[in-house]
Amino acid sequence: MESKKILIIGGGLEGVNAALDRAQAGAKVTILEKFPTLGAERIPRDRLITPEDAFVNPDLEKVRSNSSIDILTYSEIKRLRKDNGRVKAKILKRSIRVDNSKCTDCKACIRVCPVNMFDDFNEGFGFRTAVDYCNPTTGEYNIFKEDMPVCQRTCPVNLDIRSYVGLIADGKYLESLAVIRDRLPLPGSIGRVCPHPCETACNRQYLDKPISICFLKRFVSDVELSKGIEPAYETPERKFPEKVGIVGAGPAGLACAYDLARLGYKDIEIFETLPVPGGYLWVGIPEYRLPKKLLQREVDLICSMGVNIHYNTRIGKDISFDDLKKNFDALFVGAGCHRGLKLAVPGEDEYMGKGVIDCVTFLREQALGRLPKAKGKLIVIGGGNAAIDSARVGWRMGFDEVYILYRRTKKEMPANPWEIDAAEHEGVKLQYLAAPVEITGDGKKATGMKCIKMELGEPDASGRRRPVPKEGSEYVIEAETIVPAISQGTDLSLLPRDHTFKISRHGTFEIDPYTGETSIPGVFAGGDVVSGPDIAIRAIAGGKKGALGIHEYLRSR
């Protein structure tokens, strides 16, 4: 019988002893440790010691000489999967960049290394250089290099921020833009609208304030624009013959198309319901945050790679999903979340379209220039970015007064704080701790909204304090236009009624987290249609994942 294979995670004293025990018992052991060397000496915690015998050392010689033990140091698990009672592991073993069989322990490298970093082996006591030995008793040298700085690791598409910011500091703007475009097809647009999680992670915040990473990205894309440079979006010479269909020309679909074109796919067709590209970037983000001209240019650049967009084409109506699937070798669905959710209060259905208009429709129709002239007052209900956008759009359209109603306080508002401030600055009236009760009307159109005041109670599942209505505090605000902006959902009417896709209870596609493939082979999905309403850069990450998944799928067929 073949001996049992055991993976021991953690190469401390405990892990080393476990490895020796298991190997003794006849198993094949692999011991995995994040640090570049195995176990260090420890002071016992179960018995009193004598000064002469204070530290217990793991028997590393015994581990090394045991042929049943494989040592994986400086390694980490990338993926673990249970498969038929066994465990499949994908492990990254980092290079230590030092050939320890040649090293003479002269320490010359340590003397010259200019890097001064936290000494992880000594619990942050003092500093060490990037080249060092972790465990002085084993003296194994290694060069420590992080795979990514924290900003890059936080960025959903892992933009090489350090490089592009560094290039700007050197005055090499176009080179910087090229670094950005290597992973991000829409630098000008994302440089304007991204809520920049990278800045939230930036280490500089512990000194003063984070680097303005997002606006620097915008800056280099503006430089190219102002100099009138038309970049070439190149595709490789070697082409693949397969046809890929993409549903939705939003950030996810465009990113997927961009990456596929760069991989060498020449037959990429995008089907878009709207007459314009960009998805929510066009019909959700208002012009004053992202000029359409700029977005159009970035989309045109992607199209110049041989990507074809069919506008005004709704899947499930103009073309059936099954036809689409027949005509293409692989599909990517990036249909987004373009359905505004309802408040579910009396009067909402009655006056829908007669003064009540959900935020998705409101922003879209405004962006497409199809809204009637603003008249009277506007109430927006909700605390997310779509609510703030709707209110700021309304204010620009010329409504007499614009209100935002939110049932908690400013602190709990999910919108970006700088957007809330801007809305307040522009004169939008924010009413906190107020919830809608009923939409009132005169039988023909909405005339206002009955609200109730709220108080904050105990924290709920989201960690935010739950608003509780104050009895008898109802009041009425008169308004001709009421925009519910509480959340958005997916619209799966593109799928046939008898489809067999795995759909989550939130109405989103369930996908393989590594490839982006849905439960139907050859059909991939990404962006808001998978995650629910989320930020553009994560939709782009979903599109990129889908592109790689499709490539892997088509190449292994």
Added chain:
Amino acid sequence: MIYEKERRYIIPFFDVPAERAEMPEITVSERKGNFTEVETGFTEDTAVTEAKRCLSCRRCLGCALCWAECKPEAIDFSIPDQILDLEFDEVVTTAGQDNTFEKLPRELGYGSFANVITDLQFERMLSPTGPTDGVIVSPLDGEIPGRIAIIQGNPGGGDDHLLSSLILGVNESILALHRNPELEIILVSPLCREFHDKFMPQTETLKGLKIIDSAVSGVESRDAAGTLAIKTRQEDRTAEEAVDMAVILTKPKAVAEPKY
């Protein structure tokens, strides 16, 4: 000044301009009734200055100074990372060398005062192969401390935690007193029954170690020399002990099971 994030230290160089650039905007009156872009973008000067604020967080810079210096040519930047696909019948998780511990109460001064350290750091300090070659020095000023307090960081961590941390505290005291017989150590922690019964008799024979059965309510820095006041409550009244350095007994974080 050195600042810290997630147990990492970062050293700011003072040749970088410090102010974060603000995005210029058009005025509110310019926005009314139109959809002109609000944010107007950085000028070239602003952008370059802002980009220079980046600390370029990284470890190895790839400067290759070590490679140039290495006589036996042992340094090789071309050794690649490897991705291994392996199969196992069983996965065992152990603590590894990543000594993470439960969050410490802010009042104990860890992170605020340089001479408040953890038991894990003290363990390294006591090691002959550690950063100080086994010499006990205060990280505040490099002086040899005359009086040290070892204090409990998680008094509510349960009896098992109290027992193992107390034993570690006593063991570290044994070693520290052996290195420096002049040293005075107070160990402040609620005791547990098992420690009291099994280990107290031997502990009481140690010269230089005093055990105080109490929780610490706070650690404060009292003077420019960094003398620490360890505040305790004993029999309903507060007491203070003055020490040169404090060591906090930490509770290791439970080992996380891997995600499948």
